Amino acid sequence: AQSVAQPEDQVNVAEGNPLTVKCTYSVSGNPYLFWYVQYPNRGLQFLLKYITGDNLVKGSYGFEAEFNKSQTSFHLKKPSALVSDSALYFCAVEAGTALIFGKGTTLSVSS
Amino acid sequence: EPEVTQTPSHQVTQMGQEVILRCVPISNHLYFYWYRQILGQKVEFLVSFYNNEISEKSEIFDDQFSVERPDGSNFTLKIRSTKLEDSAMYFCASSPGQGARGWYGYTFGSGTRLTVV
Numbered sequence: 001a002q003s004v005a006q007p008e009d010q011v012n013v014a015e016g017n018p019l020t021v022k023c024t025y026s027v028s029g030n031p032y033l034f035w036y037v038q039y040p041n042r043g044l045q046f047l048l049k050y051i052t053g054d055n056l057v058k059g060s061y062g063f064e065a066e067f068n069k070s071q072t073s074f075h076l077k078k079p080s081a082l083v084s085d086s087a088l089y090f091c092a093v094e095a096g097t098a099l100i101f102g103k104g105t106t107l108s109v110s111s
Numbered sequence: 112e113p114e115v116t117q118t119p120s121h122q123v124t125q126m127g128q129e130v131i132l133r134c135v136p137i138s139n140h141l142y143f144y145w146y147r148q149i150l151g152q153k154v155e156f157l158v159s160f161y162n163n164e165i166s167e168k169s170e171i172f173d174d175q176f177s178v179e180r181p182d183g184s185n186f187t188l189k190i191r192s193t194k195l196e197d198s199a200m201y202f203c204a205s206s207p208g209q210g211a212r213g214w215y216g217y218t219f220g221s222g223t224r225l226t227v228v
Binding site: 034043049090092096101102 | 115146153159161166167169209216217218220222
């Protein structure tokens with residue numbers, strides 16, 4: 001069965017420092033992977049996706065993610081964190097017509 | 112930018128009552144979905160809907176739940192005889208094509224927080 005794991009409940013980083021939010025997946029076949037962000041009292045906003053091609057995917061708000069097939073990982077990264085990046089981040093994998101989400105990682109960026 | 116609109120934003124209902132959650136997907140999208148997020152837990156897929164029928168549903172989506180596209184714009188989720196454990200945030204989403212392979216994948220609404228008391 002398709003599944004996604006986000007091993008960290010919370011990631012804390014200082015503004016201006018690089019950030020990484022981890023995600024590993026388990027799928028049969030080629031994975032279609034996504035990152036979404038959720039701000040308080042808001043819906044899920046699309047950040048980026050990996051379908052095929054370059055392992056480094058660039059997305060919204062300066063975020064990028066690196067697909068690593070051998071490690072079955074799809075970590076979200078940003079070179080320089082902003083306080084406004086503080087939110088709940090979800091990794092997801094496509095299964096049929098559904099998205100299977102990880103449990104989410106809260107990113108807290110301090111000034 | 113087109114949005115998926117959900118109403119109401121918050122609904123409180125008595126256990127055993129029926130509720131209908133409403134969604135207006137993006138107008139040119141063809142696939143519609145419901146997800147739920149129990150407080151503090153992950154987002155879970157409930158159902159996908161295309162061409163006026165269910166494409167796929169999870170084991171959560173039992174006979175208590177039903178979906179409908181009653182007209183050309185609305186997409187509803189009905190929960191019959193609500194239970195305490197149905198309390199959650201319910202997200203509607205739509206996509207232009209099958210699954211999440213459109214450029215922006217799914218577009219999610221802001222959610223309806225359902226509280227069953």
